[in-house]
Amino acid sequence: MSQNISLTRYLVEQQRVDGLIPSQLRLLIEVVARACKGISHAVNKGALGGVLGTADSENVQGEIQKKLDIIANEVLIEANEWGGHLAAMASEEMEEIHAVPNGYPQGEYLLLFDPLDGSSNIDVNVSIGTIFSVLKKPPSDAAVVEQDFFQPGKNQVAAGYCLYGPQTTLVLTVGNGVAMFTLDREQGSFFLTQENVQIPADTQEFAINMSNMRHWDTPVKNYIDDCLQGTEGPRGKDFNMRWIASMVTDVHRILTRGGIFLYPWDKREPGKPGKLRLMYEANPMGWLVEQAGGAASTGTQRILDIVPQKLHERVSVVLGSKNEVEKVGSYFSKL
Ligand code: AHM
Numbered sequence: 001m002s003q004n005i006s007l008t009r010y011l012v013e014q015q016r017v018d019g020l021i022p023s024q025l026r027l028l029i030e031v032v033a034r035a036c037k038g039i040s041h042a043v044n045k046g047a048l049g050g051v052l053g054t055a056d057s058e059n060v061q062g063e064i065q066k067k068l069d070i071i072a073n074e075v076l077i078e079a080n081e082w083g084g085h086l087a088a089m090a091s092e093e094m095e096e097i098h099a100v101p102n103g104y105p106q107g108e109y110l111l112l113f114d115p116l117d118g119s120s121n122i123d124v125n126v127s128i129g130t131i132f133s134v135l136k137k138p139p140s141d142a143a144v145v146e147q148d149f150f151q152p153g154k155n156q157v158a159a160g161y162c163l164y165g166p167q168t169t170l171v172l173t174v175g176n177g178v179a180m181f182t183l184d185r186e187q188g189s190f191f192l193t194q195e196n197v198q199i200p201a202d203t204q205e206f207a208i209n210m211s212n213m214r215h216w217d218t219p220v221k222n223y224i225d226d227c228l229q230g231t232e233g234p235r236g237k238d239f240n241m242r243w244i245a246s247m248v249t250d251v252h253r254i255l256t257r258g259g260i261f262l263y264p265w266d267k268r269e270p271g272k273p274g275k276l277r278l279m280y281e282a283n284p285m286g287w288l289v290e291q292a293g294g295a296a297s298t299g300t301q302r303i304l305d306i307v308p309q310k311l312h313e314r315v316s317v318v319l320g321s322k323n324e325v326e327k328v329g330s331y332f333s334k335l
C-alpha cells in the first residue's frame with residue numbers, strides 16, 4: 001500500500017501504458033473524482049448540512065427523490081459540463097440526456113451516472129455511493145443524441161464508483177484491472193490503497209433481498225433453496241447472507257472478499273426485466289467485477305454484451321465470484 005501514489009499519479013502512469021487512457025479521459029476521471037469529493041462532503045455533513053430527507057419531486061423511474069439524490073446530480077453536472085472532455089451526460093435522476101451546453105467546448109466522451117446509489121440508506125447513516133460509466137461518442141460531426149449512448153457495456157472506456165462509508169473509497173477500472181483509492185481528508189486527495197483487486201472464484205456468501213422470494217423465477221428460487229440447505233444440501237457447504245440495499249456497498253464487499261450479488265427479474269412487474277438499471281448500474285459494476293476476475297450475467301447472458309434499447313433500461317443482475325455466477329447460470333439452463 002503506498003500513501004504516495006495519488007489518483008493523479010496513477011492516471012498519468014496508466015496514460016503511459018500504451019495510451020490506455022488518453023489525456024482527455026484522464027482529466028475526465030479527475031473531474032468525476034473531484035465531484036465525488038464534493039458529494040462525500042455533503043454526505044458527511046448529514047443533518048448539519050440540511051441534506052437529509054425527501055425532496056418534493058419524483059425522478060423518471062417514478063421514485064421519490066431524496067435531497068441528496070438531487071444535490072449529487074447537480075454536483076456531477078456542474079463539475080463536468082465546462083471541462084471540454086464530454087459531449088453529454090446521462091443520469092438516473094434525469095429523463096433525458098444532458099448535452100454539454102453551447103458555449104463550452106464539446107469533448108468526445110459520454111458520461112453516465114447514478115449520482116447517489118442506495119438512496120433508501122441516506123437517512124439511516126448507512127453507506128451509499130456514486131456509480132459512473134464512460135463511453136466514447138460514436139464518430140460523427142452531428143450533435144450528440146440519445147442513441148449515441150446505446151452501446152453495450154463492453155464498449156466502456158472507464159467505470160467505477162465512489163463509496164461514502166466509514167471511509168470514502170474510489171474504485172476504478174480503465175480496462176487494466178481494478179484499483180482502489182481512499183480519500184485522505186486532510187490532504188483532500190485520493191491515494192491508491194489497493195491494486196489488481198481479485199475476487200476469489202468460489203464463495204459461501206450471497207446477497208439478495210430475501211423478502212422478494214415469493215416473486216422470484218424458478219431458477220433463482222431453486223438456487224437459493226439449495227444454498228440454504230447448507231452442508232446437508234446439494235451444494236455441500238454452508239452459506240452466509242448479506243444485503244446492504246446499496247449496490248455500491250454490496251459490490252464493494254464482493255470486490256474485497258468475494259461473494260455473489262443477485263437482483264433478479266421477478267414477477268412483481270412483468271414488463272420490467274429487473275430493478276437495476278443497465279447503463280449506469282449493471283454495466284459499470286459488471287465491468288469492474290470482470291476486471292477483478294469475477295463474472296456478471298443476467299442469469300442467461302453476459303451483461304456487458306447487451307445492446308441497450310433505452311437510456312433507463314432495467315436488467316436482471318447476477319454478479320460476483322466466477323464459479324458461483326456460473327452455478328446460477330446452470331440453474332437457468334436446467335429449465
Ligand atoms: P437507487 O439507485 O434508487 O438507490 O436503487 C438501487 C438500489 C441498489 O443500490 C440496491 O441494490 C437496491 O436498490 C436495493 O433494492 P431493495 O430496496 O429492493 O432491496
Ligand code: MG
Nearest residue numbers: 114117118281
Ligand atoms: Mg442506484
